[in-house]
Amino acid sequence: MMKKMLFHFLMLFGVWLLFTWTLEIPDVIAGVIVSLILAVLLNSIFDGEVTSLLNPVKLFWAIIYIPVFFYHMMVANLDVAYRVLNPGLPIKPGIVKVKTKLKSDLGKTTLANSITLTPGTLTVDIKGEYLYIHWINVLSDNVEEATKEIVDKFEKYIVRFYG
């Protein structure tokens, strides 16, 4: 409980320091006051799942995940750019259904956002453990094969830091 509030306070204060980019005393004091008020007021809204990143092993995997994600994002963009610039419009769109093993809401959100920013896929809806994904070039409409194609490459990383 206190740990959650402290984590949010430090996060807000860090963003404040980066945003004002000074270390003058009045600015820092104003930042402490504003972050403290926000952390206390919004404590009931945040569910505190982010605090699992305080574990160093999980933080390590979260940092490893960033370059992996950027690599897939670059590939995705070149792919979409090719499809847009090609005069024949080689697209074969459709909405497929995939299954995820992730339990926590934050993990599902991270997975859905990663899928949206990467190769030709866009999360349309989440119902329980199924994700509905719009795919610009459908390779298979079978649930298992689509899961293997879309979800697995992110899930094996996300499961290590958000479970």
Added chain:
Amino acid sequence: MITFFTIMLSATCFFCLFRVIGGPTPPDRTVAIDVLGIVVVGFSAIMALITGHDYFLNIGISWALLSFIGTMALAKYLEGRGFDE
């Protein structure tokens, strides 16, 4: 060089405006407005590059967050629900 960047970004803005005006359905317009918001953030980054003042990026950050809230409101409207759900 900078002139070239601004011309390209203006062209992107015109594509978005074309979709806002001519989009056959309401969701098409919503997408175009969302994209326009992100392109304006790029514009403010270019402005910071030209002038060397940091407040253009303050504008960019506020613009990104406000355009996100606007897009969420429009999406909730499309879903046919109230704004407070």
Added chain:
Amino acid sequence: MSELSTAAAVFISIGVAFDLIGGLGLIRLPDIYNRLQAATKCVTLGTCFILIGVLIQFGFTSIGVKAILCLAFILMTSPTAAHAISKGSHDFGIKLWEGSVVDKLAEDKSKE
């Protein structure tokens, strides 16, 4: 302004080109979901590249750090907005383009 360094110019050129491709995709692709694909992905990455270029040009000064913050906010908000729009337009009743292969979501909705 100061002289634009080569690395920054390269990054910003790539970013602007991706922005333009995203805008072109918004015009060319046939239906709302495909437009979202091109628009969100290309324009988000393009703007990220512009911000990285600004970061390279100014280094870790107040402008560079604000560019990093802006980048983080865009990477968090843009896919969420795309997700909201696509769900909204599916609920609004927009059909997929006639060349589409499969629509599992509509099938599951009609079963309920």
